[in-house]
Amino acid sequence: MLLRYISRILIMLICLGLVCFGIYKAYFYYQEKPETRELLPAISIVPGKARLLIIAPHCDDETLGCAGVIQEVVSGGGQVMIVAMTNGDGFTFAVEEQYRQLILTSDDYVHSGYTRQKEFIQALDRLGVVQRQLAFLGYPDRGLRALWAEHWYSSQPYQSPYTGRDHSPYENSFRANTPYAGEAVINDLETIMREFAPSVIFSPHPVDEHPDHAATWAFVSAAAYKVFNSGELPKPKIYTYLIHRGDFPIPHGYQPEGLLLPPKPLYYNYNSQWQAYTLTAEQEAVKEQALNEYVSQLRVPVMSSLLRSFIRKNELFEEAIPHIALSESKNIELANLNAWENRKPALVYPVGTSALGALERSAKVEAIDCAVQDNVLWLRFHIPGFSTQHHQYQIAVIGFQAGHDALKRDNRSLSFSAQDTDLLPAAVYKFKEDVIINIPYSEQTLPEFFLIQTATKDRFGATIDRTAWQQVQINKAGPEESTGRSKNDSGAAFVNTAF
Known part of the structure; x- marks a missing residue:
């Protein structure tokens, strides 16, 4: 009798949780639903003259946010460089799926980082970007906010709870054995910006809810000021792309005939500078092929749904204006x-x-x-x-x-x-x-x-x-x-x- 009573209480609590979750989702769908009647201006990039630098917090963000633009610049004869801030080595669900075990070692997480790198290389090869145009910085997944706010100095590096390291364990990192510290991130980004001299930079959007994405924006913003405000190099245009937010994309899931639209609260901000890039049918198909290379992420249902939500007829950007x-x-x-x-x-x-x-x-x-x-x-x-x-x-x-x-x-x-x-x-x-x-x-x-x-x-x-x-x-x-x-x-x- 007692067991039956407890089971009924558990069922009621689960049902209540599902109802609350449904109300929560309905709120964002109807209150935050983007305005479909508004036409966004087209992003302006001259492919043949562009020197395109894309900063991705994790291996896959570059394809989710910018695959169409990458194809446009590559096919037009422009130059492309893509930087992965982390190797995505802190996503436990994906590592569990990869190794089919619940108890993981620090080396398992490192090996998963190498897997993400291979997927990154293969995805960008689909988009026409060769490996020499890629850079892996090797910083800790889910640790960039700590590097930005707390672990700034190399004398007090951050230790990843996943890999157990406080320096990059990856042999192919941009700087070998780089310390997990904010000043090291700035130095790497500054070096890349000076050597590549981009005419346009794509960075995660400041309002992205993932802490790695928000911190990446902060790092890029600070590094770009140091490099380009000195007058030594022409100032590039900086655009931002949005990946993680509770009300984006709407509707969620695989919608290849649909459009990406900015969330209503962001669109109606008076500083709004949203712009769209329209993909051709061929570009959209190639983007889907590139995303399919991220097998480690597609194995996880929630990530699979997110990745496929970005297979749409356009990509979405906002110009950053200091x-x-x-x-x-x-x-x-x-x-x-x-x-x-x-x-x-x-x-x-x-x-x-x-x-x-x-x-x-x-x-x-x-x-x-x-x-x-x-x-x-x-x-x-x-x-x-x-x-x-x-x-x-x-x-x-x-x-x-x-x-x-x-x-x-x-x-x-x-x-x-x-x-x-x-x-x-x-x-x-x-x-x-x-x-x-x-x-x-x-x-x-x-x-x-x-x-x-x-x-x-x-x-x-x-x-x-x-x-x-x-x-x-x-x-x-x-x-x-x-x-x-x-x-x-x-x-x-x-x-x-x-x-």
């Missing part, structure tokens, strides 16, 4: 909320599409505005409903100075809520729907550019929402050389956060 700030804001009281009015806000892309975020609609960061004054960075957060909620806001500001040898990095982490903060009283000003904070630097440490991300958490510490890593550039040369800025009536200089 904004630059004036060097100083004089004669204005930035602690006063009125100083931030009369200007178009810089909307912040939401990264997450979680159930918590869908249920909790209020008190999320909707905009971040920035200003610089007397070597102090001022940040204004617009948060409708801020004063009525118990949410915690965690802010990460990673600043850089681009020296000749290496990027000098400054990492600031801070938090606040309506009730408390870890900031000094003089550094935070709270209003009903806004929070203004200031971060002091010295003249020597004020960054040339920084990337900022915010996370909104509930009172129990669960993440409700997270913004993308967004780059802000500070122009120390003076007002006449700055772009992408806005001024209020008092003449203060501000920065819009955008990518």
Whole structure:
């Protein structure tokens, strides 16, 4: 009798879970469903003149996002280089399928990385790219966010929980035995960008929910600033492609006659710059053949469904547009909320599409505005409903100075809520729907550019929402050389956060 009672409870809980999952999926389908009536402009690439650099977090992302563009440039006589940040050696389900066992060793994960490399080579051969145009950086799968945010220096490398290594174990890595550290990633990307001199770069989209993809965007953004803002090389166009997001692609699954369309919240962002590349029937067929080379991924049902979701009649990209700030804001009281009015806000892309975020609609960061004054960075957060909620806001500001040898990095982490903060009283000003904070630097440490991300958490510490890593550039040369800025009536200089 007791066993029957327990089984009934388990069945009820499973049914309840399935109902909740169905409601969750229905929400994103009907509320976040892309706008099919809007026509996207075509991406503009001159194939014969293009020097195309594609940065892929894992072996398969390049084909999922850019197979049509790759074929166009190759057939047109342009140059292509494709970089795999990791070898995808941390996907346990795929490794279990490969070795048909539940207990895996660190060497099993390494061997799976070599398998992914072979699939990468075979897939790109289908697309017309030869092996000498490929580079394997060898960094840890599912570890790039840790390298970006925590394990920056080679003296304190990150250790992969999968391979057990803190240096690349792959003999064919771009740099042999490279340490699992953020500065090593930047050095590799900088070397590749300088040697290849791309005219166009494709990178993961900042709002991609996979932490490796989001971190790859941050690394590419920082490396590109160091390489191309010096004036030594022409600045390339930078486009981003989206792979992992709860409301993308819609509909999910194999839809070869369908279109990829941007999720509604991203399309209606006022900075939206979405563009499409239309594949010919032959290009679409070749793309499918290339994806079929990733046998290790297609064995896993959830991955098979994802990969086949990108066999569509088009590919989707968004142009990355950084904004630059004036060097100083004089004669204005930035602690006063009125100083931030009369200007178009810089909307912040939401990264997450979680159930918590869908249920909790209020008190999320909707905009971040920035200003610089007397070597102090001022940040204004617009948060409708801020004063009525118990949410915690965690802010990460990673600043850089681009020296000749290496990027000098400054990492600031801070938090606040309506009730408390870890900031000094003089550094935070709270209003009903806004929070203004200031971060002091010295003249020597004020960054040339920084990337900022915010996370909104509930009172129990669960993440409700997270913004993308967004780059802000500070122009120390003076007002006449700055772009992408806005001024209020008092003449203060501000920065819009955008990518």
